Amino acid sequence: MKFLGYRRANGTVGTRNHMLVFPTVICAAATAEMISRAVAGTVVVTHPHGCGHMGVETEHVVRSMSGFCANPNVAGVLLVGLGCELITPRTIAERLDGYRQRYEIVNIQEEGGTTATVEKGRLLVEKLLKEAAKVNREPVDISELIVGTNCGGSDTFSGLTANPALGNACDRLVAEGGTAILSETPEMIGAEQVLAGRAASESVKKRIYEITSATEAMAFKAGVDIRGSEPSPGNIEGGLTTLEEKSLGAVLKGGTTTIKEVVDFAVKPAEKGLVIMDGPAHDAVCNTGMIAGGAQVIVFTTGRGTPMGAPIAPVIKVATNSRIYQHMRDNMDINAGNILEGTETIESIGERIFQEIVEVASGKATRAEMLGHHEFAIHSLGLSV
């Protein structure tokens, strides 16, 4: 099966042809926004990171930033720095060289202030845009796709409708040779036995228990009942009673195939098929990690309703119930609530989600894209000074 994608010089395939303006430190964030505003057809990301990190947190942030900038949906990136920060454009550029990603660099202290940086940045971005315009969509095999899965603003129907339907779509993608990522480690706690039973090897099984134990240990260290954070107050209002209940519904979105690999946050899977990425359940962080790990499309299920999108990857929103689908109609792409009314089945919605993935990968805009949603977040590991 084929979709229409952008073949990159490094062999990867994008579903979008974005020109990204990326500040490597918060001190350059507003300047990056000004550059993006000055040139039509660019996207900008802002974040509070880039300085004050230590140890493994530095590596975590560098890996997240560079993986994100190297995503095949990005045709080229302008890295905007200040000059005295920990994570400079040069730090990220060294990683991008490894990915063979196209980039340019501009630094505020070097250029001599905001105005000069915006002017230089504008010229560099225009040059990159001209190069990007030469790339056209071409038919490529669907096995090139990495689809990230996410569920946010969950209710009890997430586990009954949208998540098993998304799981069905993931099974179809995997059968076609593609890759699906299941993340949100906190929402595997209480469902480890289900996942471990499908592990490709003893080492994958061991990793599944390791990542959930490490996440549960955070609640132990904090000395609190995880309930209230997981499930959240909105989840509880929606009928989810415990974390175990939420997890058992959440893991259904990965489907039923063998779990080939467990990767760290923002790491690109080496295997094809269903892969677990260790990471938080925070919606924007989860999306960012999967995109940094190479996901070109995200499918996101929601019962309480969320407008969440991503700056460089299309996010397909699947409603778990018809009420939220109608109530937040402008944010929703697919309604899995029909399963409750008996007019659709998990399989028929699974097929619809799969078809939508192919169409969106080929250029169809999602609701989140039309509305301009571009949420981005990297979590702190608590090692900032």
Added chain:
Amino acid sequence: MVLEALVLHPKDNVATAVRLLEKGKRISFKDRGNDTDVLLLQIIPFGHKFALTDIEPGEKIIKYGEVIGQATKSIEKGEHVHVHNVEGLRGRGDRQ
């Protein structure tokens, strides 16, 4: 037929309301292949759970055929099952 509630696994001792269900309503379901029913003792909000059997304090709550927590007090058949009478067993940093 309009679906009122879902039982996901034969082992489950709770069902999920697919619409707001009124107190005093009788809900039919299959218990190990046999038709049976439960009289709702309370209003069950959209998406919330009710007990299919009497549940003792400390007894495990089963949904998807898996343990989702345990009862903190006795729960009658037909009663609303939620955070007021069920606790999670995982992520209990308050118990460490």
